[in-house]
Amino acid sequence: MLLTRLAEVSREVAATAARSRKTALLAELFRETDPDDVPVVIPYLAGRLPQGRLGVGWKVLSRPVTPAAEPSLTVRGVDARLTELGRVSGPGSQAERARIVGELMGAATADEQRFLLGLITGEVRQGALDAVAVEGLAQATGADPAAVRRAVMLAGSLQTVAEALLADGPAALDRFRLTVGRPVLPMLAHTASSVAEAVQKLGGCAVEEKLDGIRVQVHRDGDTVRIFTRTLDDITDRLPEVTSAARELRGDRFILDGEVISFDGDGRPRSFQETAGRVGSRTDVAKAAREVPVSPVFFDVLSVDGHDLLDLPFADRHAELARLVPEPMRVRRALVSGPDDTTAAEEFLAATLARGHEGVVVKALDAPYSAGRRGASWLKVKPVHTLDLVVLAAEWGHGRRTGRLSNLHLGARDTDGTFAMLGKTFKGMTDAMLEWQTARLKELEVSDDGWVVTVRPELVVEIAYDGLQRSTRYPAGVTLRFARVVRYREDKRPEEADTVETLLAAHPEVQR
DNA sequence: TTCCGACAGTGGGGTCGCAAT
DNA sequence: ATTGCGACCCCACTATCGGAA
Numbered sequence: 001m002l003l004t005r006l007a008e009v010s011r012e013v014a015a016t017a018a019r020s021r022k023t024a025l026l027a028e029l030f031r032e033t034d035p036d037d038v039p040v041v042i043p044y045l046a047g048r049l050p051q052g053r054l055g056v057g058w059k060v061l062s063r064p065v066t067p068a069a070e071p072s073l074t075v076r077g078v079d080a081r082l083t084e085l086g087r088v089s090g091p092g093s094q095a096e097r098a099r100i101v102g103e104l105m106g107a108a109t110a111d112e113q114r115f116l117l118g119l120i121t122g123e124v125r126q127g128a129l130d131a132v133a134v135e136g137l138a139q140a141t142g143a144d145p146a147a148v149r150r151a152v153m154l155a156g157s158l159q160t161v162a163e164a165l166l167a168d169g170p171a172a173l174d175r176f177r178l179t180v181g182r183p184v185l186p187m188l189a190h191t192a193s194s195v196a197e198a199v200q201k202l203g204g205c206a207v208e209e210k211l212d213g214i215r216v217q218v219h220r221d222g223d224t225v226r227i228f229t230r231t232l233d234d235i236t237d238r239l240p241e242v243t244s245a246a247r248e249l250r251g252d253r254f255i256l257d258g259e260v261i262s263f264d265g266d267g268r269p270r271s272f273q274e275t276a277g278r279v280g281s282r283t284d285v286a287k288a289a290r291e292v293p294v295s296p297v298f299f300d301v302l303s304v305d306g307h308d309l310l311d312l313p314f315a316d317r318h319a320e321l322a323r324l325v326p327e328p329m330r331v332r333r334a335l336v337s338g339p340d341d342t343t344a345a346e347e348f349l350a351a352t353l354a355r356g357h358e359g360v361v362v363k364a365l366d367a368p369y370s371a372g373r374r375g376a377s378w379l380k381v382k383p384v385h386t387l388d389l390v391v392l393a394a395e396w397g398h399g400r401r402t403g404r405l406s407n408l409h410l411g412a413r414d415t416d417g418t419f420a421m422l423g424k425t426f427k428g429m430t431d432a433m434l435e436w437q438t439a440r441l442k443e444l445e446v447s448d449d450g451w452v453v454t455v456r457p458e459l460v461v462e463i464a465y466d467g468l469q470r471s472t473r474y475p476a477g478v479t480l481r482f483a484r485v486v487r488y489r490e491d492k493r494p495e496e497a498d499t500v501e502t503l504l505a506a507h508p509e510v511q512r
Numbered sequence: 513t514t515c516c517g518a519c520a521g522t523g524g525g526g527t528c529g530c531a532a533t
Numbered sequence: 534a535t536t537g538c539g540a541c542c543c544c545a546c547t548a549t550c551g552g553a554a
Contacts, residue, residue: 090531091531091532093530094530095532125521126520129520129521131520272526273525280526281528282529423525424524425523427522427524473525473526482524
């Protein structure tokens with residue numbers, strides 16, 4: 001298959017708003033795909049590269065290359081070149097990668113260049129990624145979409161399911177079963193604004209502490225232990241103490257779901273930054289493990305001794321978990337019978353926060369384990385802080401925000417009357433707010449370099465955030481975690497904005 | 513007819529590790 | 534040694550489609 005055909009379909013998909021039409025377009029292409037092209041066509045149309053990391057970013061890709069007049073690239077040819085590209089390493093590799101990219105782009109038409117650029121940078125922007133590709137795949141093969149989704153969850157990848165499905169039809173889906181040693185996509189939580197709201201939605205539920213660490217899926221088969229992240233990367237080699245802990249459990253074959261986190265000498269959780277830095281360390285794991293030891297804390301079990309537990313209600317899975325994993329290695333929890341019983345949940349949240357954790361996850365006791373964002377039987381609740389800050393500048397948006405000022409630079413008042421930048425945010429804005437802030441900030445403009453519009457620090461905005469973290473980037477030595485806009489405060493003058501001093505006082509746990 | 517679940521888009525900060533300077 | 538940059542951790546929120554209620 002020619003790449004130009006994919007570029008064409010991608011353009012058509014991007015041009016239609018209707019999800020049903022997007023699905024139909026993808027299904028049509030999947031039907032005409034040669035089996036040998038499937039391993040490439042499927043991920044490409046889901047907006048992903050089969051190679052994953054390539055070591056090429058915007059710096060290399062932004063160099064303009066004269067496009068070819070006629071399409072000649074084949075899908076498999078491009079894939080082979082990109083595989084080659086990903087294998088380049090050692091001294092001079094950056095230049096070599098740039099050379100290969102230039103060559104590839106030179107052989108591509110303008111249309112193909114756009115498509116390749118989107119693929120490599122991960123910004124396909126066609127309004128259809130994995131989930132819509134799954135629908136298209138189901139439609140192309142006559143398979144049940146739910147069965148395809150489940151197979152993708154079990155395989156941990158769309159690509160392998162697509163290959164099997166397009167080669168052998170819907171019957172191939174039965175081949176995908178939960179297997180110890182092969183990671184499955186993890187179940188994720190949605191957000192609720194209060195435990196009362198969460199309990200109201202879920203009825204009988206467990207309220208569990210939410211630890212601010214790294215999500216892990218731990219597989220053990222006899223002496224073999226494998227540890228996977230949320231995105232199914234294998235990080236076994238970085239976490240020897242988790243491997244040891246898994247080996248000490250009484251079961252012989254199991255899959256556990258949990259969080260890895262570091263505690264200090266008093267049993268208080270260390271900051272996310274410390275835990276994440278430890279888990280990210282690969283070069284001297286022994287040293288990292290001595291300095292920042294981590295502990296696994298489990299909250300679910302997917303398989304035990306050959307029994308697939310995915311479809312059991314959470315209450316039953318937890319009973320198995322409690323049999324397998326001793327209490328200190330499980331998250332703390334409280335049981336709530338229903339909406340009339342929120343006091344216990346509120347108290348548990350308060351106690352969890354007092355122990356230094358970030359919040360709770362409320363989980364329906366009758367829900368099976370299901371991956372992806374589908375379903376809302378897990379609801380996280382975290383406290384939200386707010387501040388009144390001053391807009392110092394704003395950046396021009398991209399994609400659907402092109403032509404609107406989007407990413408705000410936020411400042412708090414400093415002791416000398418100036419404003420110290422604390423971070424940026426693009427979150428929480430409605431289209432109307434984007435429109436309004438673009439006009440308002442243009443009135444306050446001091447300069448515009450085409451990327452950042454600097455403004456007089458006069459506009460006050462209420463910002464919600466999850467907490468403070470240390471920063472080497474910003475002058476106050478701290479930055480906001482997950483900052484988002486709540487509303488503009490035109491009733492407030494910049495002199496009434498919050499100060500760096502009060503912010504730091506509100507978060508004594510953060511040492512600069 | 514209205515409501516709501518699911519999805520994609522729009523990016524944020526930090527840390528690590530590799531390659532280049 | 535330091536700097537640049539890509540990968541991968543954590544993540545919130547809005548707009549929109551389309552099926553459920």
